[in-house]
Amino acid sequence: MNEPHDTPQHGPDHSAHLSRRVFLRGAAATGTVLAVGAGTAGAAAAAPGGFPDYAYVRTLLKPSDLAYNPTGEIIFPCVRGTVGRVSGALGRFHLYYAPHDAPGGICLAYGDSLEGPFTEYPDNPVVANDWQPHYKVSHVSSPHVLWNEDAEEMWLYFHGENTTTRLARSKDGIHFTYDKVVLSTSMMPTGTTETSYARVFRHDLPSRGARYVMLFMLNNTTNHRDIAWGWSADGRSWTFDQKPLVKHSDVGAVNVGGPHLLTRGGSAYVVYNTDRGSGGDVLITEVGKDFSRRDHLGVFHDSMSGAPDNGRTASPSFGTENGVPYMIYEAGERLQGAIALARAKQ
Structure with a gap:
């Protein structure tokens, strides 16, 4: 219900977005396979890979409306269902988010519908930047709950x-027990300066003896x-590829980040946000079920x-x-945004 969906949805034609999508698709596809049907009216009715187009519905959370608001900004939403998982849950859905800047803090809101409303948990943050004896850092952020x-x-x-990326565990999705560090710059090539914004997904890779995949943002001295x-x-316990999965230069961006895994039709796709110096959209790359492909398919969601x-x-x-796909995302200028909701076009 709340994990990446794999059923293609098709909405009405949206010719207003066609020229931008096709242009960016072509610009991002250098040296790769372009999406079949790119540039046709039929392809414009859905995002690349046959995923639905999403249209903005409403803003779910604004920093100014929150009791815990140390920095005036929030980022990196993650929604998870509680039904059949958490007994006595506060709501059918948990929505996790965090401020980016110090002190950050992993926060929780809850509701009974993805369309809201969501109620702020009164004792936020559920994880703070000082958790003795495990760590004391300037900030904690980018929650992803599996x-x-x-x-x-x-x-x-x-x-x-x-x-540093860390793991904590919980039976109720509210009270967490610290586990361990799962990723740090020391596990990546020399010159790595950041390993953050990680998301983890249940995804079998039999040839690697793996059942989980992690996607994250990598930075270095460049x-x-x-x-x-x-x-x-x-x-x-993780093994990390020492080469990037998607390079910023491969898709004509200054930076790429915020990755998420989607699956459909026996293949796997990574969607991620871009920074071209002013604003940014969400792009999509097909990596294949075994992560052996690198087919940059262009714009997944046009901001x-x-x-x-x-x-x-x-x-x-x-x-x-109820069978309707939704996308919850960070909307607005970096460090000035809110958490918004988009729904698949029918």
Whole structure:
């Protein structure tokens, strides 16, 4: 229900977006296979890969409306369903988010519909930047929560500092127990300066003996951010590819980040936000079921020029309710945004 959906949805034609999508698709496809049907009216009715187009519905959370608001900004939403997972849950859905700047803090809101309303948990943050004896850092941020069916727990991956991704675990999705560091710059090539904004997904890679995949943002001394990845048998101990999965230069961006895994039709895709110096959209790359492909397919979601996007959409998370796919995302200028909701066009 709340994990990446794999059923293609097709909405009405949206010719207003066609020229931009096709142009960026072509610009991003250098040296790769372009999406079949690119540039046709039929292809414009859906995002590349046959995924639905999403249209803005409403803003779910604004910093000014929150009791815990240390910095006036929030980022990186992650939505998870609680039904059949958490007994006595506060709502059918948990929505996790965080401020980016110090002190950050992993926060929770809850509601009974993906379309809201969501209520702020009164004791935010549920994870702070000082958790003795495990760590004391300037900030913690970028929460990604995975329902781990093996452990029957909510597993929270988060960063703090930007060099370190950590894991905490919970039975109720509210009260967490610290586990361990799962990723740091020391595990990546010399010169790596950031390993953050990680998301983890249940995805089998039999040839690697893996059942989980991690996607994250990688930075180095060139100060251009790429998407990197790793794999794990248990979600705790990881092996990381030492080369980027998606390079910023491959898609004509200054930086790429906020990656999310989607699957459909026996293949896997990575969607991620771009920074071209002013605003940014969400792009999509097909990596294949075994992550052996690198087919850059262009624009997955075209940000609106008006509010709340103001030309920037980032860090998408996905959920499905009553068979309808939704995208929850970071909307607006970096460090000035809110959490917004888009629904698949029918």
